[in-house]
Amino acid sequence: MTATMLDGRARAREIRRELQARAREFTEQQGRAAHLALLAVGDDQSALLFGQQVTRVCQAVGVAYSVTRFAADVSEAAIRAQVAHLSNDPATDGVVVLLPLPQGVRQRMVTEVLTPAKDVDGLGPRNAGNLMLGFPSFVPGTAEAVMALLQETGIALRGKHAVIVGRSNVGGKPVALQLLRHDATITICHSRTVNLADITRTADILVVSVGRPAAITGAMVRPGAVVLDAGINPVPGGVVGDVHAASVREVAGWLSPVPGGLGPLTHLMVIRHTLFGPTP
Ligand SMILES: NC(=O)c1ccc[n+]([C@@H]2O[C@H](COP(=O)([O-])OP(=O)(O)OC[C@H]3O[C@@H](n4cnc5c(N)ncnc54)[C@H](OP(=O)(O)O)[C@@H]3O)[C@@H](O)[C@H]2O)c1
DSSP: OOOEEOOHHHHHHHHHHHHHHHHHHHHHHHSSOOEEEEEEESOOHHHHHHHHHHHHHHHHHTOEEEEEEEOTTOOHHHHHHHHHHHHHOTTOOEEEEOSSOOTTOOHHHHHTTSOGGGOTTOOSHHHHHHHHHTSSBOOOHHHHHHHHHHHHHTOOOTTOEEEEEOOOTTTHHHHHHHHHHTTOEEEEEOTTOSSHHHHHTTOSEEEEOOSSTTSBOGGGSOTTOEEEEOOOEEETTEEEOSBOHHHHTTTOSEEOOTTTSSHHHHTHHHHHHHHHOSBO
């Protein structure tokens, strides 16, 4: 079997058109463009790259944006004050704190002062709690991107066994909760999981967010499974995912490539949330 590749770029183009139409409507209704505020602390390259991807799309679709930059040694109190200020600003519709934060800055202390209605990346405790409880919430981008690509397969999720490898708050956990919400049966694996391959081989849907190239090989995949790769691992000349694509594509029914799979969709989600509100 050779897997069908899930084209994140094509889906991203469709979503961008939706964003553009909604941004125009927002501007007409409110008499101003929607405004997304980004906060960057320090100079982590992946955080800054994500910020650039977001602002480029804002520009293209007609959403206003601002970027506040702090040096890595700024105090937690100063970051909290800025987040609180943006939260209270009626002309700001969404706020994204770019991650990772420098060591010594506690993410919890920062996200807890971000008003839930503007926490468009869904990283604060209220949105995470609402996601867990099955209430409307802002859902982190990777989980939204996973759902968008699964939709492309046309496969009904109800009753399917979804195995999620990785349990980070931005990756594995929200993916698992979204799939549970759609009636999949879920198993979450992590670095202490014993006999990982025995578990991944039982997956109808396998989502991998580990941060290690070739963490999943073809021998670990059930024939015909849908495999979604959230990994972004820099290598000389580009990036690779967490899945060993050459062997997995011979076994899986569907595979999201890296680059060009989940990546092009993830950063669109904070803009979508700013314009459309929480995921029901
Ligand atoms: N596509 C996107 O838009 C997007 C967005 C964010 C991140 N990423 C990428 O996704 C990858 C993962 O990032 P993340 O933030 O979700 O994860 P993370 O915080 O780096 O955590 C990695 C997770 O993988 C688990 N793990 C590590 N080694 C493992 C192993 N050998 N077997 C099974 N599980 C293992 C860890 O288990 P423990 O919990 O036990 O340590 C942990 O839960 C990275 O490449 C990152 O760049 C992509």
